[in-house]
Amino acid sequence: MNFICGKFQLDLSAPKVMGIVNVTPDSFSDGGRFISTDKAIAHAHDLVAQGADILDIGGESTRPGAMPVSLDEELNRVIPVIEGLAGIGVPLSIDTYKPEVMRLAILAGVDIVNDVCALQETQALEIVAASDVGVCLMHMQGRPQNMQEDPQYQDVVLEVYDFLKGRLAAAEQAGIAKARITLDPGFGFGKRTAHNLALLEGLSTLQKLDAPLLIGLSRKSVLGQVAGADVNERLYASLAASVISAMKGANIVRVHDVKATVEALKVVSAVMRHPLSLKEI
Numbered sequence: 001m002n003f004i005c006g007k008f009q010l011d012l013s014a015p016k017v018m019g020i021v022n023v024t025p026d027s028f029s030d031g032g033r034f035i036s037t038d039k040a041i042a043h044a045h046d047l048v049a050q051g052a053d054i055l056d057i058g059g060e061s062t063r064p065g066a067m068p069v070s071l072d073e074e075l076n077r078v079i080p081v082i083e084g085l086a087g088i089g090v091p092l093s094i095d096t097y098k099p100e101v102m103r104l105a106i107l108a109g110v111d112i113v114n115d116v117c118a119l120q121e122t123q124a125l126e127i128v129a130a131s132d133v134g135v136c137l138m139h140m141q142g143r144p145q146n147m148q149e150d151p152q153y154q155d156v157v158l159e160v161y162d163f164l165k166g167r168l169a170a171a172e173q174a175g176i177a178k179a180r181i182t183l184d185p186g187f188g189f190g191k192r193t194a195h196n197l198a199l200l201e202g203l204s205t206l207q208k209l210d211a212p213l214l215i216g217l218s219r220k221s222v223l224g225q226v227a228g229a230d231v232n233e234r235l236y237a238s239l240a241a242s243v244i245s246a247m248k249g250a251n252i253v254r255v256h257d258v259k260a261t262v263e264a265l266k267v268v269s270a271v272m273r274h275p276l277s278l279k280e281i
């Protein structure tokens with residue numbers, strides 16, 4: 001399976017690693033705020049050196065309870081980073097649900113729109129359809145401000161499946177070729193621990209949608225709940241999550257810890273590709 005995104009065509013016969021590049025304010029001084037463009041660009045180069053196949057650039061956190069950021073603020077954060085990373089050699093993804101950020105990020109050269117709202121905002125489908133970028137359509141119940149208040153499902157795997165099926169159809173209807181689309185169950189987005197675990201266990205079900213699967217579990221609270229680890233000590237749990245995801249059919253994993261994930265996934269793909277011909281190695 002290939003994923004066509006802007007200037008790139010990603011071969012998904014082995015799982016790919018998407019490195020997370022957060023662009024956030026760095027410090028306050030003299031009432032003036034300094035957005036760390038250079039720091040984000042340096043981190044992006046480091047992630048590519050670690051083996052990242054894709055870089056995901058985000059200017060607004062969508063983790064539970066995070067503060068929303070204005071359109072201008074988000075643009076001020078992400079556009080200079082996108083421009084600074086042009087030509088880095090791997091596809092650039094913009095993590096946004098705002099159509100205007102999508103439009104300007106595409107003009108600035110991104111290859112992928114990663115939308116936690118699955119292109120449901122007005123004009124989002126049209127903006128992506130009018131370009132040649134790839135897209136990630138993610139499931140979320142509720143909105144980041146309140147999504148963890150009281151998530152409810154009868155059957156979480158089935159409901160996520162049905163939602164993604166509907167958004168995949170809407171995107172294709174709008175003129176986005178299927179080869180440009182990836183789907184994401186949205187771990188941690190309006191889901192309790194039990195919902196997240198059921199989704200991971202049942203991930204293979206989503207393969208029936210016949211589109212690449214993107215998974216984001218890196219350092220998430222569900223892993224803290226299970227492993228009892230603080231947010232900055234979730235590497236081992238995150239690696240377990242990436243390995244399980246890949247073995248259940250994930251094609252792209254979105255992570256903070258690129259080098260460790262690349263190594264762990266090499267083991268997965270060696271096993272999945274060559275179960276009967278180990279003498280080749």
Ligand code: PT1
Pocket residue numbers: 062063064095114115116136138184186187188189214215216217219220221222254
């Ligand atoms: C994701 C994702 C994302 N996650 C995609 N984009 C985040 N496609 C941002 C927690 O419970 O999974 N897929 N963009 C980050 N969101 C969260 C959500 C971070 C929950 C942390 C938690 O700790």
